[in-house]
Amino acid sequence: MIKNIYNLGDAALYCDFGNTVNKETNQKVINYFNDIRKKNITGIKNIAPSYNKLIIYFDLELTNYKKVKDTIENLDISTFEAAKTKIVKIPVCFDDEFALDLERVEKKVGLRKKEIVNQLISQKYFCYMTGFIAGMPFLGDIKEKIRLDRLETPRVKVPKGSVGITEQFCNIYTFESPGGWNIIGNSPKKVFTKDPTKLTLIDPGDEIEFFEISKKEYSKFNEQK
Amino acid sequence: MSKNSFKVLRPGINTTFQDLGRDNLYHVGLPFSGAIDKRNFLIANSLITNREDDAVLEFAYQGPLLEFSGSQTSIVITGNVNFKIIKKDTSEIKGECYKTYNLNNKDCLDIISTEKSVYGYLSVKGGFQINKFCNSYSTTVRAEVGPNDGKKIEIGQTIILNTVDSSIKKSLEYLNSKIEFIRVIKGTNFDYFSEDSIKDFTSKDFIVSKLTDRMGMRLSGPKIKNLKNTNIKSEGLGKGVIQVPADGDPIVMLSDHGTIGGYPKIAVVISADYDKLAQCPPGEKIKFKIINLTEAENLYKIYTMETKNIINKIR
Numbered sequence: 001m002i003k004n005i006y007n008l009g010d011a012a013l014y015c016d017f018g019n020t021v022n023k024e025t026n027q028k029v030i031n032y033f034n035d036i037r038k039k040n041i042t043g044i045k046n047i048a049p050s051y052n053k054l055i056i057y058f059d060l061e062l063t064n065y066k067k068v069k070d071t072i073e074n075l076d077i078s079t080f081e082a083a084k085t086k087i088v089k090i091p092v093c094f095d096d097e098f099a100l101d102l103e104r105v106e107k108k109v110g111l112r113k114k115e116i117v118n119q120l121i122s123q124k125y126f127c128y129m130t131g132f133i134a135g136m137p138f139l140g141d142i143k144e145k146i147r148l149d150r151l152e153t154p155r156v157k158v159p160k161g162s163v164g165i166t167e168q169f170c171n172i173y174t175f176e177s178p179g180g181w182n183i184i185g186n187s188p189k190k191v192f193t194k195d196p197t198k199l200t201l202i203d204p205g206d207e208i209e210f211f212e213i214s215k216k217e218y219s220k221f222n223e224q225k
Numbered sequence: 226m227s228k229n230s231f232k233v234l235r236p237g238i239n240t241t242f243q244d245l246g247r248d249n250l251y252h253v254g255l256p257f258s259g260a261i262d263k264r265n266f267l268i269a270n271s272l273i274t275n276r277e278d279d280a281v282l283e284f285a286y287q288g289p290l291l292e293f294s295g296s297q298t299s300i301v302i303t304g305n306v307n308f309k310i311i312k313k314d315t316s317e318i319k320g321e322c323y324k325t326y327n328l329n330n331k332d333c334l335d336i337i338s339t340e341k342s343v344y345g346y347l348s349v350k351g352g353f354q355i356n357k358f359c360n361s362y363s364t365t366v367r368a369e370v371g372p373n374d375g376k377k378i379e380i381g382q383t384i385i386l387n388t389v390d391s392s393i394k395k396s397l398e399y400l401n402s403k404i405e406f407i408r409v410i411k412g413t414n415f416d417y418f419s420e421d422s423i424k425d426f427t428s429k430d431f432i433v434s435k436l437t438d439r440m441g442m443r444l445s446g447p448k449i450k451n452l453k454n455t456n457i458k459s460e461g462l463g464k465g466v467i468q469v470p471a472d473g474d475p476i477v478m479l480s481d482h483g484t485i486g487g488y489p490k491i492a493v494v495i496s497a498d499y500d501k502l503a504q505c506p507p508g509e510k511i512k513f514k515i516i517n518l519t520e521a522e523n524l525y526k527i528y529t530m531e532t533k534n535i536i537n538k539i540r
Contacts, residue, residue: 006413007410007518008412008413008463008466008490008493009410009463009465009466009493009494009495009496009521010410010493010495010496010518010521010522010525011463011496012463012493014413021458033252037249045248045249045257046248046249046250046251046257047249047251047252048251048252048460048461048462048463048484048485049252049461050458050459050460050461050485051458051459051460052458052460053458053460053461054461055251055460055461055462055463057251057463060496060522060525061525061529064522065518065522129252129459129485130252130253130254131251131252131253131254131461131483131484131485132254132459132483132484132485132486133254133367133368133483134253134254134255134365134367134368134370135253135254135368136254138459138485174254175367175368175369177367192253192254192368194358194369194370196358196359199250199253199255199359200253204252
């Protein structure tokens with residue numbers, strides 16, 4: 001299932017699952033990720049799953065590239081258990097105050113706000129990966145009608161909670177951060193919890209549904225972001 | 226008896242609690258963090274006879290000015306740091322790195338600046354009264370996690386120390402050396418770049434720019450020309466990974482880096498040279514040299530052995 005394994009520097013394994021980005025490939029990445037974590041392999045310090053890659057970091061004082069590569073290549077994949085996933089509902093306010101790039105999106109995709117919002121909230125999304133900033137989910141795939149490129153010049157500061165779209169994906173900015181996605185709303189939901197027993201609300205493999213809330217509901221939302 | 230503590234009279238530019246870093250959370254978007262210069266971190270804790278993984282205060286460029294309250298404590302500073310101790314009677318002691326000092330009630334520790342380097346470390350006997358977050362004392366400011374609510378040290382705050390009765394007297398002869406080259410291994414997108422650019426990358430000087438912090442180090446120099454694609458599908462990153470965005474200026478990922486990125490990876494700094502690279506301040510020239518994996522693994526063995534030898538020389 002892993003197409004190729006390379007070294008990334010001297011302390012990481014770069015596992016390539018192929019060039020295509022889709023749910024099927026990503027599910028394989030997630031399966032490997034969950035399985036490797038469960039196995040507690042000597043020296044592995046960190047694992048970063050993404051759309052179609054899995055990067056495994058190890059402690060060079062305890063092991064090395066060759067040893068970890070051998071272990072990963074010889075994993076018995078027949079025992080893979082499908083990861084437990086869940087459905088997470090995320091409230092989003094699309095008020096103009098939050099929809100920073102609405103005009104741009106309207107122009108680029110040729111739809112009005114109401115239709116763009118309807119397109120976004122009318123389906124479930126798959127979480128491909130979390131990261132870049134803590135807890136940020138990369139979700140997909142959004143309807144073709146509302147796909148567009150990222151901003152030509154990224155924002156230096158995207159407000160915390162922003163919901164953005166680009167290409168086939170949408171995301172939630174869990175912290176204020178630089179970023180280039182088209183911002184069309186904001187969620188008051190705390191997606192990165194800082195609770196060590198359950199750090200993230202959304203994990204790779206989960207299904208996400210957005211539902212629209214008014215500005216009044218947003219301001220009354222009883223969760224401090 | 227009141228607890229030993231520091232009152233922060235000046236926080237410094239980027240002063241945070243750090244330890245050896247936080248494992249196993251890349252998948253939620255939390256990088257390793259931890260002390261950038263691992264060797265100087267380890268030396269600091271060894272000199273003050275703390276545990277290897279005790280927390281220290283890491284500072285960059287300008288360090289903090291701290292007023293000590295309590296009975297007595299022992300401290301040490303490592304790195305290449307200009308500092309002084311202002312005694313209660315206003316007499317001053319010029320500080321030397323790699324040498325322990327005892328502080329008495331109302332003595333001030335003024336960590337003026339790091340010299341020709343970026344990071345320095347303050348270790349206190351017994352450590353700080355702080356809590357671990359996910360098994361680590363490291364602060365990741367961007368995700369607001371770690372001790373001190375995930376924040377940098379701020380003016381006016383009080384830092385509580387674990388009170389231990391001791392008067393440590395230890396020192397070490399050690400000089401932070403520079404190396405001629407930063408050694409790298411070819412990255413996973415090495416073949417995206419033009420032959421001329423690869424030649425430039427491995428022969429010309431790059432200058433550390435001001436856009437450098439614990440997250441990453443931007444370099445300027447010859448523009449690295451991409452022949453294939455200036456974007457890749459977003460994927461994991463790691464400490465020492467060198468990405469080249471469309472503008473052609475390489476960015477080296479440092480300990481607080483974003484965990485996912487979509488720029489091609491030209492090379493990765495070897496583990497043995499990471500401390501030295503990260504200690505290069507803005508304006509410093511660096512040169513890269515490509516080596517292979519086996520060489521890098523051997524150099525890391527030498528690096529860890531050297532660290533042990535240095536620590537064994539503590540008297």
